[in-house]
Amino acid sequence: MILYTPLSELDIFPISETDYTKLRSISYKGKNIYVENISDGNYKIIQLISTDPSDFLNENYSPGTLISYQDSNDI
Template sequence: MILYTMMPQELIYQNEHDDFGRQRIVSYEGIPLLVEMNAGQECRILRIMSSDPTHYMDERYTPGSMITLTQLS
């Protein structure tokens, strides 16, 4: 079977629940992001899940950046 997807193999075939249990897809200012939840509402951006190229050009949403969520989507 061949699986054509833009998602990385680690998200499709998850080995450890602890590694991926803190990851969530959220909408932050209208941009879908894959984030890793930290303490409280603070999280680290892992991946931009948008198809809009302008979202990738915004330096505020680069992977590794920290954001604070006020409400999960």
């Protein structure tokens, strides 16, 4: 089935509540991002929230990028 819609995939097929508890909105290096908790201190970037188009060209904020941190001030 092909669905032609301007809606996001998550709007049509929402994630389960157990998967939703893994997501978290954080500020990373001054940018707001949604991340998924992979393990203790390791996160996978899900989505960048920004109004600056140049932020989306920065590979550090690409969806799927793994980030880790040692200090809570870094995130």
